[in-house]
Amino acid sequence: MTVISATDAVKEYHSGDRLLRALKGVSLSIDPGEFVAIVGPSGSGKSTLLNLLGLLDDPTEGQVTVDGTAVSGLSTRERTEVRRDTVGFVFQDFYLLPTLTARENVAVPGMISDRTELLERADRLLKRVGLGDRLTHSPSELSGGQKQRVAIARSMVNEPDILLTDEPTGNLDQETGAQVLDVFREFTAEDVAVVTVTHDKQVESVADRTIELVDGKLDPDHR
Amino acid sequence: MRLDRFPVTALAWRNLSRAKSRSALATLGILIGVVAIISLGMFGTTLQAFFIQDAERFLQTAQVSPGEDSESPVLDEDDIAEIGALVDAQVYPVESSASVIKSSRETTRATVTATERPRAFVTAATGQIPKNWRSGALVGQRLASQLEVSVGDALRVGDRTVRVVAVLESTPRGGFVQADDGVFLPPSQLDARGASRVLLRTDSPEAAFRAAETIRQELNTDRQERVNVFDAEASIQRFQSQISTIQTFLLGIGAVSLLVAAVSILNVMLMSAIERREEVGVLRAVGYHRRDILQLMLSEAALLGVVGAIAGAILSVGLGAIINQLLLGDPMAFSDSVLWNIALGMGFGVAAALLSGLYPAWKAANARPVEALRD
Numbered sequence: 001m002t003v004i005s006a007t008d009a010v011k012e013y014h015s016g017d018r019l020l021r022a023l024k025g026v027s028l029s030i031d032p033g034e035f036v037a038i039v040g041p042s043g044s045g046k047s048t049l050l051n052l053l054g055l056l057d058d059p060t061e062g063q064v065t066v067d068g069t070a071v072s073g074l075s076t077r078e079r080t081e082v083r084r085d086t087v088g089f090v091f092q093d094f095y096l097l098p099t100l101t102a103r104e105n106v107a108v109p110g111m112i113s114d115r116t117e118l119l120e121r122a123d124r125l126l127k128r129v130g131l132g133d134r135l136t137h138s139p140s141e142l143s144g145g146q147k148q149r150v151a152i153a154r155s156m157v158n159e160p161d162i163l164l165t166d167e168p169t170g171n172l173d174q175e176t177g178a179q180v181l182d183v184f185r186e187f188t189a190e191d192v193a194v195v196t197v198t199h200d201k202q203v204e205s206v207a208d209r210t211i212e213l214v215d216g217k218l219d220p221d222h223r
Numbered sequence: 224m225r226l227d228r229f230p231v232t233a234l235a236w237r238n239l240s241r242a243k244s245r246s247a248l249a250t251l252g253i254l255i256g257v258v259a260i261i262s263l264g265m266f267g268t269t270l271q272a273f274f275i276q277d278a279e280r281f282l283q284t285a286q287v288s289p290g291e292d293s294e295s296p297v298l299d300e301d302d303i304a305e306i307g308a309l310v311d312a313q314v315y316p317v318e319s320s321a322s323v324i325k326s327s328r329e330t331t332r333a334t335v336t337a338t339e340r341p342r343a344f345v346t347a348a349t350g351q352i353p354k355n356w357r358s359g360a361l362v363g364q365r366l367a368s369q370l371e372v373s374v375g376d377a378l379r380v381g382d383r384t385v386r387v388v389a390v391l392e393s394t395p396r397g398g399f400v401q402a403d404d405g406v407f408l409p410p411s412q413l414d415a416r417g418a419s420r421v422l423l424r425t426d427s428p429e430a431a432f433r434a435a436e437t438i439r440q441e442l443n444t445d446r447q448e449r450v451n452v453f454d455a456e457a458s459i460q461r462f463q464s465q466i467s468t469i470q471t472f473l474l475g476i477g478a479v480s481l482l483v484a485a486v487s488i489l490n491v492m493l494m495s496a497i498e499r500r501e502e503v504g505v506l507r508a509v510g511y512h513r514r515d516i517l518q519l520m521l522s523e524a525a526l527l528g529v530v531g532a533i534a535g536a537i538l539s540v541g542l543g544a545i546i547n548q549l550l551l552g553d554p555m556a557f558s559d560s561v562l563w564n565i566a567l568g569m570g571f572g573v574a575a576a577l578l579s580g581l582y583p584a585w586k587a588a589n590a591r592p593v594e595a596l597r598d
Binding site: 051054056057076077080081083084085088089091093095097098099100108109111112113115154155158 | 230234237238240241501502504505506507508509510511512513515591592593
């Protein structure tokens with residue numbers, strides 16, 4: 001069983017009049033509950049791969065499949081819906097809305113889909129990530145690690161099958177980074193897959209599997 | 224406002240409160256535009272009511288005098304009876320002539336007007352206009368002070384002596400009867416063979432115009448002008464063109480300020496769309512459709528418009544009440560059309576805000592989430 005897979009995915013960008021090949025045919029599949037780390041030097045195509053898996057971008061060639069459905073045939077609207085139901089995102093810069101409290105930030109993705117007991121759901125998730133006493137704090141009153149845990153709670157509010165995270169510990173010190181990784185581990189225990197792009201050795205050490213991208217291709221020694 | 228009940232409105236409201244002074248200034252623009260548009264109708268109507276109130280008696284009057292082809296310089300009793308039979312109006316024969324007036328101290332020349340029921344045209348400032356007026360003179364205010372006479376003094380008009388029974392309040396300029404510089408006597412005191420003119424008093428300006436028209440048609444022919452008829456229609460037209468000038472001016476202010484407000488909202492929304500690129504990218508990433516983003520941004524523009532429109536409407540009604548008090552003596556003297564004016568002004572305000580929010584909202588909604596998130 002596979003949550004998300006990519007088959008021979010190629011991504012090309014036009015940069016001025018030059019054609020950049022960011023991904024040169026990448027195939028991989030992610031199983032439920034797996035913790036996968038994607039590593040590699042900058043410019044190797046890590047973030048591009050993450051964007052393809054998160055349905056934020058389309059492959060130029062090849063195929064991305066979510067729960068057995070090929071994504072390339074879907075409209076923007078359908079793709080947005082698949083993304084909302086299947087994928088959660090956690091970013092290096094957290095991107096919390098500064099005008100909202102912690103619980104409201106967590107509720108944001110649910111506001112346009114399922115609003116039943118939304119704030120209660122948000123509160124439960126915040127308690128799970130250890131922020132039960134920060135429900136009504138605004139982001140400016142939270143530390144970096146707390147903000148990232150709010151962001152993780154937000155990514156979980158629509159009960160996705162997979163979390164995609166881009167350098168989730170990049171702005172955190174080692175101890176707070178470890179707390180964030182513990183939270184991810186808790187979710188993988190419930191069969192939520194976590195795919196993270198990282199430079200952080202600490203992340204690699206807790207991952208089930210590490211994939212290395214070099215110059216737009218998977219490194220065969222590191223699968 | 225609970226986010227889980229009215230998510231879009233609540234999010235929009237919080238976003239606006241982030242840049243308070245910017246939002247406030249954009250709202251102020253809408254407010255000024257809305258006030259100008261509402262005032263356009265409201266103050267126009269109030270001014271009209273004010274002028275009509277002031278000129279009511281004047282507008283309800285028509286004047287008939289002997290025409291170019293008349294055999295006599297005056298209208299005799301038969302003429303007056305004929306006129307009275309033609310129209311449904313109070314008929315006041317008036318005879319005016321110039322005469323030498325002497326008081327104990329001064330001598331001057333002034334107009335002497337003879338009419339039976341002067342109360343229809345003048346009011347006493349001091350003294351009283353007798354109910355059954357057989358003798359005694361009514362003196363205009365300016366003439367009285369020139370002659371240094373007051374109620375009870377004797378006055379010589381031509382070769383007869385009369386007693387002053389009242390000094391008159393001054394009359395509006397341009398009226399049919401000028402009180403300020405003249406003397407009024409009962410007709411019996413003036414040896415006249417008829418009236419130099421007849422004033423017709425009706426219930427409304429329209430009735431006065433109708434009466435004037437009837438007399439023109441019945442007594443004059445294309446070739447023969449027996450009587451000369453004058454009514455206030457020309458004055459009304461002049462007055463209405465003044466009102467429409469004022470209204471055009473207000474409309475100009477309204478249009479310009481709404482335009483400025485629209486540009487300012489466009490600016491606010493564009494800046495906000497650019498500043499919040501990443502936020503919008505995150506919203507798109509967590510499953511917001513382009514339509515949801517469009518709705519969110521348009522709600523912000525609409526909120527600016529609605530707040531400006533409501534504040535503008537309240538301010539306009541307040542200003543209107545003050546002007547009503549000053550001109551008409553009653554703060555609540557709004558006409559029925561004021562509701563329509565308010566609806567129109569608010570409608571234009573909200574529409575201007577929405578229209579200028581359209582482009583920034585479209586721009587934000589169509590940014591690709593990946594590009595929005597790329598640093």
